[in-house]
Amino acid sequence: MRTYGLIGFPLTQPFSQKYFTEKFLEEGIGGCRYELFPIESVNEVPALLQSNPSLRGLNVTIPYKQSILSYLDDSTHIPAGLQACNCIRIRDGKLAGYNTDTTGFERSLLPHLKEHHTHALILGNGGAAAAIKYVLDKLSIGYRVVSRKRGDVSVLAYADIDEAIITDHPLIINTTPLGTYPDTGSCPDIPYRFLTARHLLYDVVYNPAKSLFLQKGEDSGAGIKNGYEMLVQQAEESWRIWNED
DSSP states (O other): OEEEEEEESSOOOOHHHHHHHHHHHHTTOOSEEEEEEEOSSGGGHHHHHHHOTTEEEEEEOTTOTTGGGGGOSBOTTSOTTOOOOOEEEEETTEEEEEOOHHHHHHHHHGGGOOTTOOEEEEEOOSHHHHHHHHHHHHTTOEEEEEESSOOSTTEEEGGGOOHHHHHHOOEEEEOSOTTOTTOTTOOOOOOGGGOOTTOEEEESOOSSSSOHHHHHHHHTTOEEEOSHHHHHHHHHHHHHHHHOO
């Protein structure tokens, strides 16, 4: 039995387990299972591997996308400068890291981009944001990061966001977990009243399908996109990686 799984903590939204379990059934893929591994520390990874010798691949989620890097035997498949890993292929006890978030985000974003979406605000600065930055750089879309604390010239605090900044950044991407079920009443603290029909709001959150962040965008006439398709695309890319020669 080949085992695949997801590491993170807490694992409150088992999208991957449901997705792959249904995939195995629908496509008649036998001898495979997908498990959840809610580890409280990334230091538990070696013990996890030892106790599950049938593991062939892992997905990685919050909060370990960056800290898992030190456990990889091979990180050459992760694009230079991208300090985040969400997919691990395991062969002969060796861990090779990948980032399939980049593939998922790019494929799900491209159909919704318009010519004026040349500048973006990235809300949050964690592991998910790293993949977003990589894709925006690839697409030549300028961006500024918004975090709880002001950083260098490219990092704003939420208190810095005013009408001019909202106007100048028609693509706004939420990479924080704010609004995720069951905390559906929360959303990033930005001045939504300045949004227009020129804006596109993208939320990596997929549950609920329409987060408060997206609802506020829709109420202002903005285009909206949730993170479900991104998850599907990154899952399929993970499966391809786990099974490539």
